[in-house]
Each structure stands twice: as structure tokens, then as C-alpha cells.
Amino acid sequence: MRHQTHGPGPEADGRAEALRLVRVTKTYGTGGDGGDTAVRALDDITLSLPAGTFTAVMGPSGSGKSTLLHCAAGLDRPDSGLVVVDGEEMTGGTGAARGEAALTKFRRTRVGFVFQQYNLLPTLTVAQNTVLPLKLAGRRVNRARVEQILASVGLGDRLGHRPDQLSGGQCQRVAIARALVTEPSVIFADEPTGALDTRSARDVLRLLQEAVRVHGRTVVMVTHDPVAASYADAVQFLADGRLAGRMPAPTVDAVAERLAHLGDDTLTEV
Known part of the structure; x- marks a missing residue:
């Protein structure tokens, strides 16, 4: 089963680059005598994603996929290598010139986030949660546009509701609206359907598709879900912290088959 996004795939020629990683490495632990085992979460990752594409990142538990997302999104610094978002260097390891304050500002303007647990503030309404990134960045809030975005994710009649008055699927829609409101170059989604039922998950995945083809974002x-991955334009596989192949136009069965044999033939293009 393939959930087509009705647009050119990520291999389309002439498309601007939204995200580039160059020889990115990340190690947790020191491996010293204190019993702290060093784990190479990312091992020399080089990756380029064109603008206006939807890429799923998959791999076994411990393969480095969440670390890849966190380093690419500026939530964590790589030990070495380069991360470029929308043509601007975001971070280049511990020696990067961009300090924490500048990095935070950069994330607020160029990057959007959708997490598994929504990360909504319980005391704020749907509308207030949505505009929070704008408020934090000191940017003007265009109320009409905010209402338009919330209507586009099916929450036009829920602006005054708080998270405890919403279903899980509705909370994740708020998170997507919040990610869209700053007009980011790239939206990073970490297991966005992991806490949702099948129908809500399908709705959220379609909204992420629309973020790409309607709003022009890169997602x-x-x-870990082959069904979720089938909504993407392409799947990038990881194994043991290294790239392990790419699958364009993924289907549920093809992704599941590839995952079952991941590690048998790493670094193979699909």
C-alpha cells in the first residue's frame, strides 16, 4: 500500500536543498576506566534532503535514528561534522561559532517540531499553544493566519479548548499547527503517531503530507512503523549509526521486508 503525495519525489532535479549533514558523528559515553561504555550513535553520516520532500527515517532500536533527528534539528550537537539547514550552517560540533542563544533563535525561525507526546502546555488553549513559538521569538501574531492553519488541521472550532478537552489525535494536530505557524524550512517529527490509534495516526500522517505539498515544507x-513510512516520499534506513540504504516510493510490504533484513547488507541503495 502506497500513500501517494501527488508531487515529484525527493530525487527531483533542480530542487533547493533543505537539509544537509556532512560527516556527522555523535558518541555517548567516554569509554574510559570508569565503566562508561562509549556508544557511537552516529558514524560519519552524510545526507542531503531536497526542499519540499517527506522523508521517513527508520532502523532498529539503537540504530541512531532519534540521535540523527536531534542533531539535524539542533536539539543536540554532533561531536564532529556539519549540519546545514536552508543553506545556513546550524551547528558544526563543539567548536561551532553559533552559541546556544543563537542556535535557539535559529531553531525558532527555521525548524518545527512534532513529538510523540505532543508537548502542549496544559494551561493554554489550542490557539495559545499554537502561537507560543511566535511569542517566544518575539514575532507578531497574525490571528487570521493562525485561525486558517488551525482550520486546515480540523481544529477551527476548538480554538478555546485546552489539551485535556481534546483527544490524542487532536492534540497532535495542535502540535502540527504549532510547527507550521513559524513557516519553518524543515519540520522534524519524532514518532508522531506512536501514541495514536490507527484512524488518528492516518489523519496526522495526511496532515504531514499536506505540510509538504500544500505548505511547501520539508518533513x-x-x-518504527512501516505503515507510517509508506506516507513518505522516501525512507532512509539506519543501522548501527550508519546509513543503510534509501527506498523511494515506499510501500508497507517493501519497508517491512527491508527492515527484516537490515544489517544483512548495510550501505546498499534500494
Whole structure:
């Protein structure tokens, strides 16, 4: 089963680059005598994603997919290598010139996030949660546009509701609206359907598709679910912190088959 996004795939020629990683490495632990085992979560990752594409990142538990997302999104710094978002260097490891304050500002303007647990503030309404990134960045809030975005994710009649008055699927729609409102170059989604029922998950995945083909965003989604991955334009596989192949136009069965044999033949193009 293939959930087509009705647009050119990520291999389309002449498309601007939204995200580039160059020889990115990340190690957790020191491996010293204190019993702290060093784990190479990312091992020399080089990757380029064109603008206006939807990429799923998949791999076994511990393969480095969440670390890849966190480093690419500026939530964590790589030990070495380069991360470029929308043509601007975001971080280049511990020696990067961009300090924490500048990095935070950069994330607020160029990057959007959708997490598994929504990360909504319980005391704020749907509308207030949605505009929070604008408020934090000191940017003007265009109320009409905010209402338009919330209507586009099916929450036009829920602006005054708080998270405890919403279903899980509705909370994730708020998170998507919040990610869209700053007009980011790239939206990073970390297991965005992991806490949802099948129908809500399908709705959220369609909204992420629309973020790409209607709003022109680039979406990078970490998922363990072949069904979720089938909504993407392409799947990038990871194994043991290294790239392990790419699958354009993924289907549920093809992704599941590839995952079952991941590691048998890493670094193979699909």
C-alpha cells in the first residue's frame, strides 16, 4: 500500500536543498576506566534532503535514528561534522561559532517540531499553544493566519479548548499547527503517531503530507512503523549509526521486508 503525495519525489532535479549533514558523528559515553561504555550513535553520516520532500527515517532500536533527528534539528550537537539547514550552517560540533542563544533563535525561525507526546502546555488553549513559538521569538501574531492553519488541521472550532478537552489525535494536530505557524524550512517529527490509534495516526500522517505539498515544507519523520513510512516520499534506513540504504516510493510490504533484513547488507541503495 502506497500513500501517494501527488508531487515529484525527493530525487527531483533542480530542487533547493533543505537539509544537509556532512560527516556527522555523535558518541555517548567516554569509554574510559570508569565503566562508561562509549556508544557511537552516529558514524560519519552524510545526507542531503531536497526542499519540499517527506522523508521517513527508520532502523532498529539503537540504530541512531532519534540521535540523527536531534542533531539535524539542533536539539543536540554532533561531536564532529556539519549540519546545514536552508543553506545556513546550524551547528558544526563543539567548536561551532553559533552559541546556544543563537542556535535557539535559529531553531525558532527555521525548524518545527512534532513529538510523540505532543508537548502542549496544559494551561493554554489550542490557539495559545499554537502561537507560543511566535511569542517566544518575539514575532507578531497574525490571528487570521493562525485561525486558517488551525482550520486546515480540523481544529477551527476548538480554538478555546485546552489539551485535556481534546483527544490524542487532536492534540497532535495542535502540535502540527504549532510547527507550521513559524513557516519553518524543515519540520522534524519524532514518532508522531506512536501514541495514536490507527484512524488518528492516518489523519496526522495526511496532515504531514499536506505540510509538504500544500505548505511547501520539508518533513523528516522518525518512525518504527512501516505503515507510517509508506506516507513518505522516501525512507532512509539506519543501522548501527550508519546509513543503510534509501527506498523511494515506499510501500508497507517493501519497508517491512527491508527492515527484516537490515544489517544483512548495510550501505546498499534500494
